[in-house]
Amino acid sequence: MDIGIVAFDNACHREQVVALWERVFAYKTARNAPGLVIDKKLAVHDDLFFVAVDGDKVVGSILAGYDGHRGWIYSLAVSPKRRHRGAGSQLLRFAESRLASLGCVKINLQITDGNELVEEFYVAHGYSTEPRISMGKTITSNIG
Numbered sequence: 001m002d003i004g005i006v007a008f009d010n011a012c013h014r015e016q017v018v019a020l021w022e023r024v025f026a027y028k029t030a031r032n033a034p035g036l037v038i039d040k041k042l043a044v045h046d047d048l049f050f051v052a053v054d055g056d057k058v059v060g061s062i063l064a065g066y067d068g069h070r071g072w073i074y075s076l077a078v079s080p081k082r083r084h085r086g087a088g089s090q091l092l093r094f095a096e097s098r099l100a101s102l103g104c105v106k107i108n109l110q111i112t113d114g115n116e117l118v119e120e121f122y123v124a125h126g127y128s129t130e131p132r133i134s135m136g137k138t139i140t141s142n143i144g
């Protein structure tokens with residue numbers, strides 16, 4: 001598959017990324033609504049949101065984050081029809097190289113319950129599973 005990895009462009013990619021995430025993640029929680037996630041990410045202007053494209057078609061996505069301590073990977077997704085041809089690996093490597101260029105010393109990610117099989121993909125990319133209790137708190141006043 002001849003794909004490229006490019007920076008997310010709201011005008012060109014938004015609709016397709018929303019459709020991809022609705023299909024792949026189907027999150028039910030308001031804080032994960034694709035439009036909200038995209039708007040919040042663009043608002044921080046960190047240039048760590050990338051899409052895999054085949055021509056003008058979005059076939060995958062990845063969000064990265066860096067807070068000066070750890071890098072994070074979120075929302076790695078490839079269209080079901082385009083999987084198993086290296087797009088996921090390309091997206092991950094691209095985001096990793098951007099995080100590395102920012103000085104990041106460690107990248108973290110979370111796998112949600114029920115998606116444990118994807119652990120194998122990350123292990124193949126050098127990640128290891130760490131014993132942690134993952135906690136979170138929603139700030140409801142920031143969800144429109």
Ligand SMILES: CC(C)(COP(=O)(O)OP(=O)(O)OC[C@H]1O[C@@H](n2cnc3c(N)ncnc32)[C@H](O)[C@@H]1OP(=O)(O)O)[C@@H](O)C(=O)NCCC(=O)NCCS
Pocket residue numbers: 024075076077078079082083084085086087088089090109110111112115117118119120121124
């Ligand atoms: C994970 C994902 C991005 C991989 O994309 P991809 O383009 O198929 O990845 P690649 O072609 O680079 O690598 C595929 C390899 O990764 C591993 N792999 C990928 N997804 C896997 C899964 N769900 N279970 C087990 N192994 C998986 C396999 O070894 C696979 O090898 P194969 O093609 O020989 O079967 C894609 O499966 C996806 O979008 N999944 C749904 C969303 C998701 O789970 N994202 C991760 C959130 S933490």
